[in-house]
Amino acid sequence: MPAGELNARYDKFVVDLLGVIAYGELSAFERLSSDARYSPTLHDRALLGKLAVAEFGHFELVCARLAGMGMDAELAMAPFQREIDAFHDRTRPADWYESLMKAYVVDTISEDFYASVSRFLDADTQSVIAEVRTGETESTVLAARLHQMLADDPKLSSRLALWGRRLVGEALTQAQRVGRRQRFLVGLMPGGAEQAAGEVEKIMASLTRNHSKRMSQLGLTA
């Protein structure tokens, strides 16, 4: 394969990746800050608001990187709008407990996903992704709040376990759909589509495994 073609494929991969991250962070910001309003206390409203603001910061970082590559962020995001909107529409939290759980699941799976694709990336893009992955503090805050919530009201466990399964199911279904359509990783693998499919499967399996581990840590059946 000529080097020019390889570069073009790599660039498309990076633009797609940054596009999906940007739109994901923008949507997470909007949904989380709307959900914040239903928090039981003003303290919790401020907590979710702060997390939402951090997501907006990530969105801006990724847009800046796209602009630096001479790419229009809107164009880069457009192919992912439908599936990400569909994910959110299909997983509208019924109350604040479900919002908090959704924030945690989306946050941690995104983190895992960013980590698992980082090894395919050049140093510059890696460092943008690393900045977006400042989320460890956020996940820790969310996990602590969820722990407390489940301790206060153990009856929530079974409902939230079910909700966690739905969230991860919807997230991975939409991700698979996007991945297939955008031929995720295909251009980068010497083994082509088959090898790419294998890599994608590995990523998906590891996202699911880590998710289950986190649910267990919360005392929920994954």
Add this chain to the structure above:
Amino acid sequence: MPAGELNARYDKFVVDLLGVIAYGELSAFERLSSDARYSPTLHDRALLGKLAVAEFGHFELVCARLAGMGMDAELAMAPFQREIDAFHDRTRPADWYESLMKAYVVDTISEDFYASVSRFLDADTQSVIAEVRTGETESTVLAARLHQMLADDPKLSSRLALWGRRLVGEALTQAQRVGRRQRFLVGLMPGGAEQAAGEVEKIMASLTRNHSKRMSQLGLTA
């Protein structure tokens, strides 16, 4: 009146003022970021999102000041929750045009209000309010976007003029209700309730006048 009593009244005034500002900014953040989702373009979504994030920054500033005074921000905000929520519930934007207009009206009236109470405040509180009043850039951005929107679709004028009148009417009604209940300025005036009522009336009149001026600048009948 003994100095201790005067201090206590002044402190209550400041805590009330910071409480209403904090809750106002938190609510504006939540409403604006939820509305952002209905923007016609991703560019506009990012624009409203950025404004919302600035409001959250103001909320945090004011909370930090309250904490510095040894005050619980939640307690300070609580007396204003009902009226501010009522304002937002009674002025739900029907679409993105109305959201943008609402953001502009709320933003500029808040700015005016902050400016008009600043002269009653000590230097420290004044400087917090001044930091919250970084909004001039925001108002300019909103005004420019509204101008463009009205130029693109002149038929919007009459609807938005009406909407602007409703917004300011609701805002001032709720403000008056809060002001009466919290005995706004009363403790600070040598002339007591009567003098305070006069000052409040002057503030209200100037808010209305400035609002009308801004509507005219947009080519709308106020």
